Amino acid sequence: MSKFDKYFLMDIDDVIAYTLEKTQDKVDWDKDTMEALVPKEHGNLNYVYRVWDDKGHSIYIKQAGLETRISPDMTASLDRNKLESEIMLLEEKMAPGMVPHIYFYDTVMSACGMEDCSDHLVMRNAMQEHKTYDQFADDISTFLVNTLLMTSDVVMDHKEKRKLVKNFTSPDLCDITEKLVLMEPYNDINKRNNIYEPNRAFIEKELYNDEALKLEVAKLKFKFMTDYQALTHGDLHTGSIFIKDGSTKVFDSEFGTFMPMGYDIGNVVANMIFAYDNGLAHGKDEFCEWVLQAIEDVIDLFIKKYNVKFDEEVTEPMAKVPGFKEWYLDGILKDTAGYAGTELHRRTVGMANVTDVTRIEDEKKRLLAERINIIAGKDYIMHQDAFKDGKAFKEAVVKAHEEALKTL
Ligand code: SR1
Ligand code: MG
Secondary structure, eight states, rough: OOGGSSSOOOOOOHHHHHHHHHHHTOOOOOOGGGGEOOSOOOOOSSSEEEEEETTOOEEEEEEEEOOSOOTTTTTTOOTHHHHHHHHHHHHHHHHHTSSSEEEEEEETTEEEEEEOOOEEEEEHHHHHHOOOOTTHHHHHHHHHHHHHHHHTOOOTTTHHHHHHHSSSSSHHHHHHHHHTTTTHHHHHSSSSSOOGGGGHHHHIIIIIIIIHHHHHHHHHHHHHHHHOOOOOOOOGGGGGGEETTEOOOOOOTTTTTOOOOOHHHHHHHHHHHHHHHHHTTTTHHHHHHHHHHHHHHHHHHHHHHHHHHHHHHOOOOOGGSSHHHHHHHHHHEEEEHHHHHHHHHHHHHHHOOOOHHTTTTHHHHHHHHHHHHHHHHHHHHHHHGGGOOOHHHHHHHHHHHHHHHOOO
């Protein structure tokens, strides 16, 4: 009998005992010097601990709680930890070196042991220190092409894919996305949007009262619910990326499910715009230039690598028909624009905001940031067909910045 034979939410001492129990056959822990702490950064749903000893051993332990951290009345099934672990193990195979290794996962405690990445920064924090990373666009575009194209019907055996569609779906987490991303930012139907009061009238006019916008978002919501294009990460924001010079690692794949590829790519674009907002508020011109270039490069490198990988890996005979590759890419880019837009909006007015924006103290600068997000988001959503390359995605940010300034 072990204390860990039945689920309960662990505290720091439990986590140390748990780590020993789960890993001592593989790791020669120095029990006397073992310590654990909650890293400074944590997400909205789970409990993360770093455990280490003085001999140089270390691990992250992540446990799912019954309630989400962000909102005690919002629950999500405990099997999300298994789903996340399995998706990360699969992603690691497709994008080696770009995903922290999962050492084990445990369906009883709803916990997993993950490679310690504390020599990296969580990218959202790095962005707020206005750090730049030469490898980022190259790395993340590789992650995107490898994980998305390889799990699409273009490459993956269709029967195998259908099995994965069945396995890799967390109804609770999909429900969160359907509500928090693809509905509430446009109607606050559940009265839980976080609105920056000085921006309320602008938000009401531009988001809640724009029926043409809502129609496009409704289409994006239904696409999310019905188009099982590829196995996505599902929440690919800068808080789901560890980064340091020369290394980028994507984690936290619990929202992973089969849906349009553009959801992940659009999330990367939107979250780089939040980094831009923060750089702007702090007068970091060079950083902002880097961010804009990164947005352009992520898209252009995705397109370049997609074209190569498509030719190398395509297995579906009908996908080899001339013109299909281009048509499929067009759809991915269109979705990228649409979901970049919804991510921009939901992080600005929805329940789960981003510190890149909320930590801007000056009212005028915060308003500028929020309005850039709202205007760029609307441009992406309303003109999804116009975004065919990195330059177009980048220029939308510059244009939104100019337009937002005029509203102040
Ligand atoms: C209730 S969870 C709120 C948000 O945090 C996660 O990281 C996802 O982005 C989700 O939408
Ligand atoms: Mg997360």
